């Protein structure tokens with residue numbers, strides 16, 4: 001029952017495209033002024049992911065950081081040419097609550113214009129650094145013309161994650177924010193009345209493969225879809241190691257099982273090979289897929 005029932009359901013594989021020195025765990029060591037002096041390893045890592053996605057027929061969504069896009073324009077073009085969705089991860093990887101309204105809007109707009117300039121298409125989606133969703137964020141995204149946001153993580157115990165306010169259900173079964181944009185939360189596991197983080201990242205590297213995949217099958221059975229996330233630096237065990245200057249938990253979280261991520265991803269894609277690995281835009285019927293979607297009448301009615 002396990003695999004058969006879940007097999008045709010959509011799985012959205014999302015990649016937060018940033019480099020190893022831009023993650024929150026290492027922020028005390030690498031403030032933005034230092035980024036230009038760090039070794040850029042993101043290109044090689046993304047090409048490895050692209051190869052794996054191609055081999056496993058995965059159409060993914062890349063939430064691209066503007067700072068990286070500016071320096072790796074060819075890479076962003078290559079991702080788009082490979083058939084994946086290009087979405088925005090903002091420009092400077094600051095948590096939403098740290099930027100005041102205007103600065104937050106400018107950060108998002110800068111990345112949006114950059115990505116549009118590179119690919120010729122405005123990104124339909126956005127994901128906040130560390131899932132730091134705020135109501136102000138969803139309002140700004142609505143004003144800027146984004147179709148969806150994927151910044152909500154329902155796991156309540158990570159203090160960096162934002163809280164969702166005012167989200168409600170659409171007729172098509174999606175969530176929407178007050179500003180009218182759709183919200184696509186990453187997936188977690190509900191177990192004995194608790195929310196267990198199960199969407200990817202360090203949690204994907206922590207659990208034994210079989211256990212993690214069992215949880216994904218359970219989410220697919222219950223919710224009919226699964227939204228996963230990972231980062232290019234998670235497939236790079238040779239990245240520079242920082243032994244000092246960060247706390248133990250952050251170090252554990254960042255470096256855990258990096259040498260096994262590629263193998264685990266391959267296993268995961270193989271295990272769910274009968275599912276549909278599709279981009280967030282295609283799943284939601286927004287952006288370039290807007291006119292083909294009958295599921296969200298209030299949005300498609302406005303399209304022309």
Ligand SMILES: [Zn+2]
Nearest residue numbers: 016018129130
């Ligand atoms: Zn990020």
